[in-house]
Structure formats: structure tokens, C-alpha cells
Amino acid sequence: METKGALNTQKVWGWKVAAYLFLAGVGAGAYLIGFIFSLTHPEFILLSKVTILLAAPLVIVGALFLIWDLGQKTLAPLVFLRPLSSWIARGTIIITVFIILDLIHIGMWIWPFTWLEGAPGLRLALGGATSVFAVLTLIYTGLLLGTAKPVPFWSISILPILFLVSGVSTGTMGAALSLSVYSLSTGSAVEPPLMLLARYDAFVIILEALIICFYLIRMYRLTAARTSAYLVTKGSLAVHFWGGVVIAGLVLPFAFEIYNTYLPIANPMTVLVLTAVAGIIGLAGGFMLRYVVVAGGTRTPLNVEGVLVPPPDTYGVRVPW
Amino acid sequence: MTRYGLVIDLKRCIGCDTCTIACKAANATSRGIMWNHVLKYETGKYPNSQLNFLPITCMHCEEPECEKVCPTGATTKRNDGIVVVDSDKCVGCRYCMVACPYAIRYFFDELQTYYPGYVTPYEEIGYKKHKLGTVQKCDFCLERVEQGLQPACVVACPANARFFGDLDDPDSEVSKLIKERKGFVLNPELGTKPSVYYLPRD
Numbered sequence: 093m094e095t096k097g098a099l100n101t102q103k104v105w106g107w108k109v110a111a112y113l114f115l116a117g118v119g120a121g122a123y124l125i126g127f128i129f130s131l132t133h134p135e136f137i138l139l140s141k142v143t144i145l146l147a148a149p150l151v152i153v154g155a156l157f158l159i160w161d162l163g164q165k166t167l168a169p170l171v172f173l174r175p176l177s178s179w180i181a182r183g184t185i186i187i188t189v190f191i192i193l194d195l196i197h198i199g200m201w202i203w204p205f206t207w208l209e210g211a212p213g214l215r216l217a218l219g220g221a222t223s224v225f226a227v228l229t230l231i232y233t234g235l236l237l238g239t240a241k242p243v244p245f246w247s248i249s250i251l252p253i254l255f256l257v258s259g260v261s262t263g264t265m266g267a268a269l270s271l272s273v274y275s276l277s278t279g280s281a282v283e284p285p286l287m288l289l290a291r292y293d294a295f296v297i298i299l300e301a302l303i304i305c306f307y308l309i310r311m312y313r314l315t316a317a318r319t320s321a322y323l324v325t326k327g328s329l330a331v332h333f334w335g336g337v338v339i340a341g342l343v344l345p346f347a348f349e350i351y352n353t354y355l356p357i358a359n360p361m362t363v364l365v366l367t368a369v370a371g372i373i374g375l376a377g378g379f380m381l382r383y384v385v386v387a388g389g390t391r392t393p394l395n396v397e398g399v400l401v402p403p404p405d406t407y408g409v410r411v412p413w
Numbered sequence: 414m415t416r417y418g419l420v421i422d423l424k425r426c427i428g429c430d431t432c433t434i435a436c437k438a439a440n441a442t443s444r445g446i447m448w449n450h451v452l453k454y455e456t457g458k459y460p461n462s463q464l465n466f467l468p469i470t471c472m473h474c475e476e477p478e479c480e481k482v483c484p485t486g487a488t489t490k491r492n493d494g495i496v497v498v499d500s501d502k503c504v505g506c507r508y509c510m511v512a513c514p515y516a517i518r519y520f521f522d523e524l525q526t527y528y529p530g531y532v533t534p535y536e537e538i539g540y541k542k543h544k545l546g547t548v549q550k551c552d553f554c555l556e557r558v559e560q561g562l563q564p565a566c567v568v569a570c571p572a573n574a575r576f577f578g579d580l581d582d583p584d585s586e587v588s589k590l591i592k593e594r595k596g597f598v599l600n601p602e603l604g605t606k607p608s609v610y611y612l613p614r615d
Binding site for chain 2: 104105146161163165167168170171172173174177178179180181184198206239240241242243350376391392394395396397399401402403404405407408409410
């Protein structure tokens with residue numbers, strides 16, 4: 093069926109929501125990889141500490157973007173009220189628990205609670221519980237968009253997986269960036285954990301690229317979402333997608349990580365600078381992925397007995413005099 | 414139980430937007446906000462093309478997506494089927510606007526008056542009903558309905574194309590019209606079960 097007129101992208105949610113999705117992804121992703129590496133490589137204590145320090149503050153800053161986006165900012169605490177049916181309420185509870193658990197973890201380094209750090213069982217249990225909430229934080233953001241039935245670009249089960257993988261990748265980049273900046277400013281040797289992160293992230297980036305390909309192919313095949321897929325790959329969001337998501341978010345960080353990992357480099361300073369640059373560019377790409385997904389959502393047309401009519405596009409209309 | 418609904422006869426609608434203006438007059442909505450308005454679209458190909466009108470408003474769905482996604486409980490469905498927004502509970506997250514398949518909810522983020530730099534006495538009184546930073550929409554003219562009156566758009570329609578009544582009463586005018594004229598709803602595939610029915614042109 094042909095739609096009688098052009099389908100516009102939704103404008104109700106914009107860059108502030110994308111910023112939240114991005115920052116929550118980086119924070120939760122960083123925690124997750126930090127916890128995994130604390131189990132596999134317990135000698136990288138600095139890496140573990142950096143990820144724990146990044147997690148809660150990033151999610152808190154992300155949540156501030158969401159509060160900034162609210163029409164009634166002072167009523168923000170009310171969003172906890174209906175977890176049985178609303179993903180915003182469920183998500184708020186998830187990120188609150190995640191923030192609290194991470195802050196407890198940070199608190200264990202502060203006197204008089206430092207003795208808790210010496211209890212490995214407790215640390216493991218706390219890390220495990222926080223990781224569960226990190227995964228929930230990453231996945232729920234996809235479900236939050238997915239419950240908006242009229243936007244077919246969001247209503248796909250792969251979106252939570254894409255946000256999970258992208259969150260892990262951007263979290264890894266965030267951790268690598270923080271470590272390299274720390275090393276550049278203090279002179280500490282951080283190359284071994286950086287190499288580990290780069291090797292691991294290169295694999296995650298390949299996985300993310302495959303998921304993005306699959307996502308867009310699915311969207312092209314789905315009539316209702318084809319407009320969105322077109323806008324993202326060839327239309328008004330093409331620059332954001334190819335320049336931001338593909339080149340900045342995937343290709344360049346991948347190239348830098350491969351260069352750092354597999355090519356012999358004499359100067360450790362080069363490793364640090366390349367890691368920092370790859371981190372900054374890659375994080376910008378991670379934000380752009382969220383922005384493209386949010387801004388690329390077009391609404392299902394109104395179905396008037398088989399005739400498809402574009403829904404009204406009246407958000408934020410300012411009528412000229 | 415009563416379930417209020419609206420029937421719009423597309424055969425009679427002349428696209429004059431009187432319903433739009435009557436709604437604005439009754440509810441004193443800001444400029445740029447139209448709880449009810451008429452979409453225009455073309456069908457067929459020249460020289461056999463036709464201009465069509467589709468008045469749309471909140472569908473007061475039996476299974477409202479907006480109510481499900483609202484994190485605060487600001488949007489609720491009353492026992493009489495009217496979906497309402499409590500502006501004192503609305504945080505302005507706009508999840509309901511994203512989730513509404515009919516895109517007929519409005520975010521009141523800035524008061525736009527009808528005369529530059531001047532608020533008429535009518536606007537001054539009317540705008541008190543609306544709270545900045547919240548989402549708003551048609552409530553079937555709740556104040557009028559509670560007084561036993563019809564919604565303003567129904568009363569004002571010059572072509573007599575709008576009918577308001579109880580969908581649960583098989584003898585009501587709306588129920589009969591839907592049955593006799595094979596009334597349909599928009600996007601039935603979404604399962605929202607709207608309470609606004611349309612009567613076909615043909």
C-alpha cells in the first residue's frame with residue numbers, strides 16, 4: 093500500500109534522550125567489562141577501579157539529561173510509580189539500584205568501610221549483583237523504545253541486543269580512554285590492560301557492526317520501517333550514520349585498536365595517544381548510534397480502511413504571526 | 414456500563430474545520446495545539462483524484478497505549494471510557510506521545526497567544542486550565558459531558574457529521590450508526606480498540 097504523503101521522523105524525543113541512552117550505556121558497559129576483567133585478570137586493579145568509578149557518575153549525568161528533558165522537572169520522583177506497566181518506571185528503578193550498588197562499591201574504598209574490600213566473597217557478590225543491573229540498564233533502554241508500537245524502527249527485538257553490545261563497546265572505550273588519560277597525566281604504566289581492552293573491543297566492534305547490518309536489513313524488509321532505514325542510510329541522517337556511527341564509531345576505533353594490538357610500536361606514548369583518540373572518536377560514534385536510532389523513528393501511518401495517511405506532525409509547532 | 418464514543422461520518426464531513434475551532438473555543442488551547450483537527454489527503458490519480466478529509470482526535474481507546482506507558486499514572490481511563498490526563502501528575506516525559514498510534518497528544522511547552530504580546534481576557538481565563546510542561550489532549554469536553562451536554566465539536570459541526578453517545582448501549586444512535594453503516598476504526602491491527610468510529614464515504 094502506498095502512503096498518501098511523506099512520513100516524517102518523530103520529533104517528540106531528541107538528542108537529550110539519545111544522550112541519556114548513550115551515557116547510561118557507557119556507564120553500565122564500563123562496569124560490566126570491569127567486573128568481567130576483575131575475574132579473568134585480577135592483577136589489573138586499576139582497570140577495575142576506573143570502571144567502578146565511571147559507572148554511577150555517568151549514569152547519574154545521563155539521568156540528569158532525562159530530567160532536563162522533562163516538562164515538569166520537580167515532579168521527576170513520580171516516575172517510579174508504575175513499574176508494572178511502564179518501562180520508564182521500571183528503568184528508573186533499574187538505574188537507581190545500579191547507581192546505589194555501584195556507590196556502595198566505591199564506598200568500600202573509603203574508611204571506615206575499607207575492611208569490606210578484604211572480603212572477596214562479599215566483593216564478588218556485590219560485583220555480580222551490580223553486573224546484573226548493568227545488563228538490565230543496557231537492555232531496558234532498547235525495550236523502552238521498543239514498547240512504542242507506532243514507531244516500527246524501534247519495535248524490533250534486536251534493539252536491546254544492539255544497545256547491550258554498543259554499551260559494552262563504548263564502556264570499553266570509556267575505560268581505555270580514562271586509563272590512557274590517567275597514564276598520560278601520572279606516567280603510570282597501563283599498557284597491558286589497554287592491550288587487553290583493545291583486543292577485546294575489536295571483537296565487540298565486529299559483533300556490533302554485524303548487528304547494525306542485520307538491523308538495517310530487517311528494517312528495509314519491513315514496509316513500515318523502510319522509510320526510517322532509508323533516512324538513516326541515504327536520507328537526512330545519512331551523514332550522522334556513515335560519518336558518526338560507521339566511521340567514527342566502528343571503523344576508526346577498530347583500526348586504532350588493531351594497530352595498537354598487533355603492530356609493534358616502539359613508543360608507549362603512541363599507544364596511549366592512539367587509545368585516547370580512538371576512545372574519544374568511538375564514544376562520539378556511540379552517541380551518534382543512539383541519536384540515529386531515536387531521530388530516525390518514523391510513525392506508522394494512519395490506516396483509513398486500507399488507505400495510509402501520514403499521522404499529524406505537530407510536535408513543537410510554532411505558528412507564525 | 415457506559416462507554417462514551419464518537420462517530421464521524423466521512424460522507425458528510427466537508428473539511429471545514431469548524432470542529433477544530435469549536436474545540437479551541439471550548440477548551441482555550443494555546444496556538445499550535447489542536448486537540449481536534451482535520452487531516453486532508455488525496456486519493457486517486459488526476460483527473461480522477463479526490464480530496465479527502467479525516468477529522469482526528471483522541472481515540473479514547475479501550476486499550477490505551479498512552480495509559481500503559483505512563484510512568485506516573487497521570488493518564489487514566491475513566492469508568493465511562495474517557496481517557497484523561499491529570500496535569501498535576503504529568504511529568505512531561507512524553508512517552509505517551511511516542512506511544513500514541515494516532516499522534517494526537519500535545520506537549521504544552523510554551524504559551525502562544527493569539528495576538529502578539531497581548532493576552533485577551535478570554536485567553537487569560539482559559540489558559541488557567543492548562544499547565545505548562547505537561548501533555549494534553551481531547552477529553553470529550555468532560556465538563557460539558559458531566560453536565561449532560563455533547564462535546565463542543567459535535568454541537569458545532571455544520572454538516573451534522575459527528576455523533577456522540579454510549580457505545581455499550583445497543584440502542585444508542587452511535588451504536589446503530591456503526592452497525593448500519595459498517596463503522597470502522599483507525600489502525601485496528603494495533604489492538605488499541607478506539608472509541609472513535611468512522612462511517613465510510615461510500
